[in-house]
Amino acid sequence: MKGLQWSERQRWWMLAGAWALLLVLGVGGFVQQSRDLDLGFGFLDHLYLTLQLAALDYKGASNAVNWRLEVARFAAPGIAAGTILQSASVVFREQFTRWRSRRSNGHTLVCGLSPAGTRLVEALAASGRKVVALTPEPNTPGEATVKRLGVPVVIGDPTDLDTLALVRAERAARVVAVTDHDATNVAIAATVSQLARPAGAAPLRCAVRLLDGELAHLLRSTELGRAGGVRLEFFNVHERAAHALLTTHPLTGGPDAGEPHLMVLGLGQLGRNLTIAAAQQWADEDRGPLAITLVDRHAAGHLHALQMRHPALRTRLAARCIPLDVSVPTEAGVEQFERVLAEHPPTLVVAAFEDEAAGWTSGLFVRRRVTRPVDVVVRTSSDGGFGKHLQGALGDRGAFGRIVTFPFLERACTTDLIEGGVREQLARSLHADHVHRIDAAGTGSRATLHRDWEELTEAERESSRAAADGVVARLDAIGARLVPLATWDLEREVFTPDEIEQLAAAEHARWKAEREAAGWTYGETRDDATRRNPLLVDWDALADDARAYNREAAAALPALLARAGFDVTR
Numbered sequence: 001m002k003g004l005q006w007s008e009r010q011r012w013w014m015l016a017g018a019w020a021l022l023l024v025l026g027v028g029g030f031v032q033q034s035r036d037l038d039l040g041f042g043f044l045d046h047l048y049l050t051l052q053l054a055a056l057d058y059k060g061a062s063n064a065v066n067w068r069l070e071v072a073r074f075a076a077p078g079i080a081a082g083t084i085l086q087s088a089s090v091v092f093r094e095q096f097t098r099w100r101s102r103r104s105n106g107h108t109l110v111c112g113l114s115p116a117g118t119r120l121v122e123a124l125a126a127s128g129r130k131v132v133a134l135t136p137e138p139n140t141p142g143e144a145t146v147k148r149l150g151v152p153v154v155i156g157d158p159t160d161l162d163t164l165a166l167v168r169a170e171r172a173a174r175v176v177a178v179t180d181h182d183a184t185n186v187a188i189a190a191t192v193s194q195l196a197r198p199a200g201a202a203p204l205r206c207a208v209r210l211l212d213g214e215l216a217h218l219l220r221s222t223e224l225g226r227a228g229g230v231r232l233e234f235f236n237v238h239e240r241a242a243h244a245l246l247t248t249h250p251l252t253g254g255p256d257a258g259e260p261h262l263m264v265l266g267l268g269q270l271g272r273n274l275t276i277a278a279a280q281q282w283a284d285e286d287r288g289p290l291a292i293t294l295v296d297r298h299a300a301g302h303l304h305a306l307q308m309r310h311p312a313l314r315t316r317l318a319a320r321c322i323p324l325d326v327s328v329p330t331e332a333g334v335e336q337f338e339r340v341l342a343e344h345p346p347t348l349v350v351a352a353f354e355d356e357a358a359g360w361t362s363g364l365f366v367r368r369r370v371t372r373p374v375d376v377v378v379r380t381s382s383d384g385g386f387g388k389h390l391q392g393a394l395g396d397r398g399a400f401g402r403i404v405t406f407p408f409l410e411r412a413c414t415t416d417l418i419e420g421g422v423r424e425q426l427a428r429s430l431h432a433d434h435v436h437r438i439d440a441a442g443t444g445s446r447a448t449l450h451r452d453w454e455e456l457t458e459a460e461r462e463s464s465r466a467a468a469d470g471v472v473a474r475l476d477a478i479g480a481r482l483v484p485l486a487t488w489d490l491e492r493e494v495f496t497p498d499e500i501e502q503l504a505a506a507e508h509a510r511w512k513a514e515r516e517a518a519g520w521t522y523g524e525t526r527d528d529a530t531r532r533n534p535l536l537v538d539w540d541a542l543a544d545d546a547r548a549y550n551r552e553a554a555a556a557l558p559a560l561l562a563r564a565g566f567d568v569t570r
């Protein structure tokens with residue numbers, strides 16, 4: 001039915017057409033009546049009588065009512081009522097939207113209708129989530145897009161506590177701060193932290209977008225262990241896009257692709273994140289360094305900056321830098337670029353420029369000069385427009401490969417973007433590790449949670465999230481802390497046997513306290529109906545197999561943290 005709905009502009013045009021038709025019918029009808037009865041009325045008299053029809057005030061003669069007057073006098077009140085209702089919808093639209101927002105509960109509040117925010121609202125609405133949008137700037141392109149989806153849009157300052165209360169942020173399931181300014185997003189998170197959650201409600205999850213990818217990576221270590229009713233999660237759209245691109249276009253390529261060689265054109269945020277993501281992915285292959293060519297006018301400088309923040313890049317990448325500005329190329333830069341294409345053809349090329357025209361220009365240049373088929377991936381703003389036209393002409397694989405688009409926002413701004421915080425990733429990993437150990441050792445008394453993450457209840461997921469939060473406290477107890485992963489060396493021994501014992505005992509104590517707070521008590525056999533569990537004893541009284549299970553989970557913690565991008569340091 002959504003395709004049959006009229007837009008506001010169309011409704012006004014429809015009403016204007018109805019009024020024009022009414023005037024034609026009314027004036028024509030009164031003219032004919034005047035002639036039939038020889039009344040001698042002029043044009044203005046006929047026009048005045050027609051306008052009176054809208055107020056149900058028919059002033060014409062009771063006889064000689066022709067078909068035009070019959071239609072006009074019955075249609076006029078309906079057209080007038082429609083005009084009043086349409087006008088009222090415009091005048092009171094904001095009040096109605098605010099009324100709808102005040103009735104929201106368990107919704108996702110998206111603060112900011114930037115291009116990324118608008119795309120995120122579209123993804124959330126498509127997944128069936130209840131969404132409310134809050135934007136400080138009226139009449140933005142994103143506002144019109146979101147309204148067409150039926151999502152209420154409230155105009156107001158998202159850093160103001162009263163405004164957040166107006167859209168019932170304290171009763172939301174999640175708040176997403178996704179404006180185009182880091183300072184504003186952090187200010188929104190600070191204001192959200194002041195909200196008072198209803199008694200017994202799960203902590204409010206607040207996802208904060210940071211345009212600075214390195215800052216987002218550094219702040220993620222603060223997500224765990226945060227007390228209070230608000231859980232902060234930091235994300236970067238470019239980082240997410242880089243991983244999505246490598247998922248769609250893997251480094252290994254096809255069976256005849258040869259040894260992987262990645263070429264990145266443009267080292268903006270996407271290009272830099274792609275370089276890091278490719279190195280991390282390649283490190284899991286346990287092979288030699290990944291061959292990569294970086295093309296940018298400051299390619300060497302960008303590489304050195306990345307190596308300072310991620311020392312593992314020095315050993316994980318065999319990098320070649322070409323100082324080439326595609327907008328104003330030098331002869332030497334072009335010569336070096338063509339030599340690399342001829343002597344060491346890439347297996348995957350990514351044109352990561354923010355300027356879509358520059359991406360297509362460089363992509364076409366590469367496609368004409370490679371000596372073997374290769375996919376050239378061009379970053380675009382969307383699936384349509386100029387990119388769709390060119391891909392339609394160049395997307396078929398030929399002698400020199402193909403050019404394919406990578407619609408940046410569509411691939412990056414999905415629901416997974418705000419579901420992938422460190423706490424959530426680690427909670428999922430802890431649960432997956434739990435299920436894996438049950439499969440390896442037999443079901444036993446812990447088989448109740450032997451289900452996929454999506455099949456768990458929210459209370460069961462909260463238990464895994466609480467375990468993730470407890471990681472910081474347990475590490476702190478042995479003099480360790482979380483830092484962003486830099487070495488990617490997962491083979492080293494991180495914990496001593498005594499530390500593993502201490503970590504295992506601390507996690508069991510945390511789990512025991514959580515179960516007891518939920519009303520569980522000790523019982524010789526597990527009974528979910530009466531909430532009895534034989535594991536609700538102190539560590540020293542725990543069975544040997546249960547203690548071994550906890551020790552194995554503690555020893556596996558560094559690998560779980562590494563998958564979330566963190567390392568353990570003293």
